[in-house]
Amino acid sequence: MTSRLEALCMEKGLKMTGQRRVISQVLSEADDHPDVEEVHRRAVQIDPRISIATVYRTMRLLEDAQVIERVDLGDGRARYEEATADHHHHLIDTRTGRIIEFASPELEAMKERIAHELGYKIVGHRLEIYGVPLDDAGDDARDEEERP
Amino acid sequence: MTSRLEALCMEKGLKMTGQRRVISQVLSEADDHPDVEEVHRRAVQIDPRISIATVYRTMRLLEDAQVIERVDLGDGRARYEEATADHHHHLIDTRTGRIIEFASPELEAMKERIAHELGYKIVGHRLEIYGVPLDDAGDDARDEEERP
DNA sequence: TCTGGGATTGCGAACGGTTTTCAGTATGAT
DNA sequence: ATCATACTGAAAACCGTTCGCAATCCCAGA
Ligand SMILES: [Mn+2]
Ligand SMILES: [Mn+2]
Ligand SMILES: [Zn+2]
Ligand SMILES: [Zn+2]
Numbered sequence: 001m002t003s004r005l006e007a008l009c010m011e012k013g014l015k016m017t018g019q020r021r022v023i024s025q026v027l028s029e030a031d032d033h034p035d036v037e038e039v040h041r042r043a044v045q046i047d048p049r050i051s052i053a054t055v056y057r058t059m060r061l062l063e064d065a066q067v068i069e070r071v072d073l074g075d076g077r078a079r080y081e082e083a084t085a086d087h088h089h090h091l092i093d094t095r096t097g098r099i100i101e102f103a104s105p106e107l108e109a110m111k112e113r114i115a116h117e118l119g120y121k122i123v124g125h126r127l128e129i130y131g132v133p134l135d136d137a138g139d140d141a142r143d144e145e146e147r148p
Numbered sequence: 149m150t151s152r153l154e155a156l157c158m159e160k161g162l163k164m165t166g167q168r169r170v171i172s173q174v175l176s177e178a179d180d181h182p183d184v185e186e187v188h189r190r191a192v193q194i195d196p197r198i199s200i201a202t203v204y205r206t207m208r209l210l211e212d213a214q215v216i217e218r219v220d221l222g223d224g225r226a227r228y229e230e231a232t233a234d235h236h237h238h239l240i241d242t243r244t245g246r247i248i249e250f251a252s253p254e255l256e257a258m259k260e261r262i263a264h265e266l267g268y269k270i271v272g273h274r275l276e277i278y279g280v281p282l283d284d285a286g287d288d289a290r291d292e293e294e295r296p
Numbered sequence: 297t298c299t300g301g302g303a304t305t306g307c308g309a310a311c312g313g314t315t316t317t318c319a320g321t322a323t324g325a326t
Numbered sequence: 327a328t329c330a331t332a333c334t335g336a337a338a339a340c341c342g343t344t345c346g347c348a349a350t351c352c353c354a355g356a
Binding site for chain 3: 017
């Protein structure tokens with residue numbers, strides 16, 4: 001069966017190879033923010049004849065085609081998610097690595113206002129919050145001090 | 149004369165070597181957000197016997213000592229600025245690369261509120277805005293589409 | 297259905313920023 | 327001034343990512 005992303009790729013007129021089909025499937029089924037190695041790991045499970053270089057190339061292709069979006073969570077590597085209509089940001093639990101998505105129209109408006117006051121029109125922005133659960137925020141939160 | 153950062157380093161009990169003195173001076177005099185290569189370039193002008201490896205090491209040292217702060221502006225490399233009492237963010241002019249600093253207590257409060265509603269206590273965050281001047285935002289702003 | 301040729305792939309090498317290793321040197325407490 | 331220790335320069339290693347190239351695949355057209 002053709003995955004959601006595969007259909008999207010065909011619409012965009014991309015040549016559909018076996019590898020692209022598999023990677024599209026992997027990304028369609030993902031509900032997290034996998035990095036390239038993780039996508040490769042999952043792809044290989046479906047078809048072992050996929051190289052990491054092709055995954056890199058395909059991720060870039062899909063990103064350029066606006067089928068997926070690159071997410072920078074502060075660790076050294078690029079992470080990806082399916083492109084969605086609704087814009088959102090991420091809160092990263094520094095204890096567990098869990099990623100919580102959130103959106104805030106007020107915050108977006110405020111950011112827009114700030115840029116405008118500085119004489120600028122926004123063409124892109126980035127926002128991530130790093131945090132620990134309120135519950136157990138007391139114990140050893142002192143040396144949780146990461147390098148975010 | 150001992151630079152502002154050199155004094156700070158001594159207060160923190162760091163061993164003061166010639167290289168560290170020079171790098172401290174460079175960083176004290178900087179009013180921009182230089183990357184490691186740029187710091188090295190400026191340091192070598194004062195004392196040619198400073199290696200890039202030492203600059204890397206010293207930047208990390210100063211960062212850990214909270215004397216300077218690392219800034220991630222989306223280009224591949226780490227940039228630095230003197231640690232200040234007042235927290236701020238950056239608006240990057242994608243046309244010129246110019247960096248405008250701004251602070252917004254309202255925005256900080258809003259971000260705090262959002263995290264709290266999600267059950268989290270913030271331990272760190274990151275926000276950058278990429279934009280183009282309002283004036284000439286009309287001409288070819290379409291393909292300014294970077295990879296921020 | 298068969299085919300030609302441009303697009304795509306796998307592999308390994310190259311890349312750019314950063315860290316590490318190691319032998320030699322400088323620092324600052326004594 | 328001495329000496330243990332921390333620091334340094336140079337080069338190699340590292341890590342995520344991109345690139346070069348020959349082999350292979352896809353698919354529009356016959
Ligand atoms: Mn997301
Ligand atoms: Mn700044
Ligand atoms: Zn946003
Ligand atoms: Zn802030």
